[in-house]
Amino acid sequence: MNNDHWLHALGQELARQQLGPDVARHVIAEAAAHLRDSGQPALRAFGTPQGYATAVAESLTAQRRPPRRPPGGVRLDARRITKRYGRRAVLKDVNLTVRAGEVAAIVGANGCGKSTLLRICAGLVSPDSGTVVVDGVLGYCPQDAGTYDFLLPDEHFVLVGAGRGMDRAQSRRVGRAGAATLQWEPTVGVQARHLSGGTRQKLNLVMASMGDPDVLLLDEPYQGFDRGTYLDFWQHVWRWRDEGRAIVVVTHLLSQLDQVDQVVTLEGAA
Numbered sequence: 001m002n003n004d005h006w007l008h009a010l011g012q013e014l015a016r017q018q019l020g021p022d023v024a025r026h027v028i029a030e031a032a033a034h035l036r037d038s039g040q041p042a043l044r045a046f047g048t049p050q051g052y053a054t055a056v057a058e059s060l061t062a063q064r065r066p067p068r069r070p071p072g073g074v075r076l077d078a079r080r081i082t083k084r085y086g087r088r089a090v091l092k093d094v095n096l097t098v099r100a101g102e103v104a105a106i107v108g109a110n111g112c113g114k115s116t117l118l119r120i121c122a123g124l125v126s127p128d129s130g131t132v133v134v135d136g137v138l139g140y141c142p143q144d145a146g147t148y149d150f151l152l153p154d155e156h157f158v159l160v161g162a163g164r165g166m167d168r169a170q171s172r173r174v175g176r177a178g179a180a181t182l183q184w185e186p187t188v189g190v191q192a193r194h195l196s197g198g199t200r201q202k203l204n205l206v207m208a209s210m211g212d213p214d215v216l217l218l219d220e221p222y223q224g225f226d227r228g229t230y231l232d233f234w235q236h237v238w239r240w241r242d243e244g245r246a247i248v249v250v251t252h253l254l255s256q257l258d259q260v261d262q263v264v265t266l267e268g269a270a
């Protein structure tokens with residue numbers, strides 16, 4: 001079954017699950033975007049259309065969650081961020097304020113500056129003007145290239161753990177516990193360069209969340225995840241939020257946007 005057939009079948013299954021046409025359109029658009037970005041065959045990325053439609057219907061039911069605690073103090077405050085690359089203006093006067101217990105989604109077209117904004121918030125890139133204030137420990141999951149080809153996953157955990165004040169054994173234990181929550185058990189002796197793209201992304205995400213950071217910056221962290229891991233990822237986001245962390249997720253996908261606390265749409269600076 002090619003991806004077009006799969007998406008068509010998904011539409012039929014969503015109708016059978018009695019999801020409204022607007023919701024179905026969003027789900028199909030997000031699945032198509034994910035398939036386009038990841039280059040994966042649909043069956044591998046999402047499983048059968050019937051199984052995926054059922055999971056979507058279940059997750060929409062699960063959205064009716066009890067009221068949350070009110071958000072806490074400001075954890076991330078980015079003010080009037082402006083950035084140019086050469087003659088190209090990428091960000092102009094962008095503001096982003098996220099409180100403890102809030103999730104912000106950054107959306108916008110390819111190249112509009114989402115990753116640049118996250119790198120600026122992470123302190124990896126300097127803005128031309130504007131300020132970023134972070135209150136607490138920060139974890140950053142890059143879109144790609146956060147791993148070291150010739151290191152083992154355990155060695156990544158030890159590196160990050162050292163920066164968080166953990167010893168080697170504790171780092172490995174915490175890293176492996178994080179991996180297990182993403183349905184991944186690192187194979188002993190396998191270096192990062194031999195991991196699949198989705199598994200490298202799991203490694204990035206585990207590293208970002210080690211040591212319970214107060215602010216989590218996640219740049220499309222689910223690319224290459226299969227359906228089950230993708231749904232698990234959002235469960236992690238809601239749990240982190242309920243624990244009082246401030247979370248920023250760059251995303252192309254629309255189905256979770258009605259659950260986040262704020263959506264920042266970058267238009268791209270002219």
Ligand SMILES: Nc1ncnc2c1ncn2[C@@H]1O[C@H](COP(=O)(O)OP(=O)(O)OP(=O)(O)O)[C@@H](O)[C@H]1O
Pocket residue numbers: 085090108109110111112113114115116117
């Ligand atoms: N280090 C750099 N030097 C020059 N130009 C850059 C650099 N980093 C990013 N850019 C440019 O800045 C613009 C914004 O890039 P950025 O990666 O932030 O976009 P994005 O919204 O995250 O894109 P995507 O949705 O494709 O991931 C792009 O035109 C990109 O080519």
